[in-house]
Amino acid sequence: MKLSKHPNPEFVDRLLDLRALLARKSCFLFGPRQTGKSLLIKYSLPECRAYNLLDSATFLKLSQNPGRIAQEIVPGDEIIVIDEVQRLPELLNEVHLLIEERGLRFLLIGSSSRKLRRGGTNLLGGRARTQAFHPLTWKELGIGFDLERALERGLIPSHPFSDSPREDLQAYAGSYLQQEIMAEGATRNIPAFSRFLKVAAHCNGTVVNFTNIANDAQVSRTTVYEYFEILKETLLIHELPAWRKTTRRKPLATSKFYFFDIGVRGRSHYRRSHSGRVQSESHRFRQRSQITSSTG
16 A cells, blocks of 8 residues: 555555645545545645634634734735635635635545535636546555455555445445535435436436436426436536547447445445455456557
8 A cells, every 4th residue: 555654654645736726726635525635735835724624613713704814814824724614605705805816726635526616606717627536546546456355446546555444334324414414505305316316326327318217217307307416516527528429339329427425326226245246347357458449
């Protein structure tokens, strides 16, 4: 396992260089929960002023007076970190002002873009880049990377080497429903959304048939469209749009959707990770890699 020389021996060096990212401009850093955003900031930007909106006292004081950030900034503060910024979208008006008037750079971290992209939130009008943050990669893990274990457990930092990976994945799925769906008020019908999530996980990486998903999840077709948007906005899935520029055959009409982590996908589908299934997936992955390398 490729470990860093930081005081925490379990910290894995990530490929993303936050200092280089913030060298000239502010940045939104979006990534699903538990992918290591806060830990990366702790070790990469230890001297920077930081506000974590998961902290109740911090959230309360800034929700009552967003201008307090400007009052607390002192000479020498060049980069300001705001974690879980989606919890207080109105804070971005103050961020905008500080970027313009004081030339400060902000690292704005979120585990969901839903609230920020709805309701006319100030997204800083090009004054901040947007960067995606993902689970661990084979290059970050180095010799600690194990393909079969990655296919079974996924690559959320706490999962590959967990003593109880199934329980951790189950807790993650429950935490997602509670913190991202219920807390943000994305939908009131949690049982229906849970059924949809299971069906959507089964369709991972395939051309989506919205009618079939609606039938299996026992919801309407329009509700399926809404639920897929929720999954995208809460960063659980990524969309691969259909290729429509082909001239040799009829273009595809629908996109494919991929869960951000294969372990979470498996847990959402309530699928047991049998060793035979994992070995079969591992074998197919190696075959595809060999074909790619021989034709590349």
